[in-house]
Amino acid sequence: MAYYWFKAFHLIGVVVWFAGLFYLVRLFVYHAEAATETEPAQAILKAQYEIMEKRLYNIITTPGMIVTVAMAIGLISTEPEILKSGWLHIKLSFVALLLLYHFYCGRIMKKLEKGECNWTGQQFRALNEAPTLLLVVIVLLAVFKNQLPLDLTTWLIVALVVLMAVTIQLYAKKRRQDQEKLRQNTPQKEEVATR
Numbered sequence: 001m002a003y004y005w006f007k008a009f010h011l012i013g014v015v016v017w018f019a020g021l022f023y024l025v026r027l028f029v030y031h032a033e034a035a036t037e038t039e040p041a042q043a044i045l046k047a048q049y050e051i052m053e054k055r056l057y058n059i060i061t062t063p064g065m066i067v068t069v070a071m072a073i074g075l076i077s078t079e080p081e082i083l084k085s086g087w088l089h090i091k092l093s094f095v096a097l098l099l100l101y102h103f104y105c106g107r108i109m110k111k112l113e114k115g116e117c118n119w120t121g122q123q124f125r126a127l128n129e130a131p132t133l134l135l136v137v138i139v140l141l142a143v144f145k146n147q148l149p150l151d152l153t154t155w156l157i158v159a160l161v162v163l164m165a166v167t168i169q170l171y172a173k174k175r176r177q178d179q180e181k182l183r184q185n186t187p188q189k190e191e192v193a194t195r
């Protein structure tokens, strides 16, 4: 019975952890793009994003990670023979990458706060796709275990990467077009003054 409890809370931890990771990097996108605003809007937006990022990281994302890992330790201590499974070793290497990503995001957050991060919104959008790939691989490994079809999984990952890259490029193009339209429809200050 304990095994099911650990598994249920392991999955709850995963959901919370990922919700935090996805939203955190989306906030980094807005934070980076606030640099294009004029003052005082820029300072107000940056200060607000800093607060939101810090709270999200400390109150949701990191606790989500701790619950996931603690419940996983509970699962393994209830059924220690699971440690011999090959799929778990592979899963753990991807989880290690996920942990690196988590702490790297923490570092970016501090750099953004100090004004030392020069990443663009577009670069943060691309970074935000990394946990999606890790999520897919880890969940597939946890569900299929040693029966995971490697060829199909590889194709799935390749297709996902291509889809993400194309989506990011198309979205960037649309944003440029929208900004251009906005510029054309906004009367210049001098124009307004002479009217």
Ligand code: HEM
Binding pocket: 007, 010, 011, 014, 068, 069, 072, 073, 075, 076, 082, 092, 095, 098, 134, 135, 138, 139, 142, 143
């Ligand atoms: C410290 C890291 C982790 C360890 C040691 C670990 C270990 C485990 C173990 C032992 C199980 C039970 C397997 C079973 O009973 O069939 C499990 C289930 C599961 N884990 Fe993890 N896990 C970790 C992190 C993660 C992460 C980060 C994710 C998601 C991205 C994840 C997703 C899942 C899923 C979806 C299941 C349910 C599989 C099923 O019941 O079919 N795990 N994990």
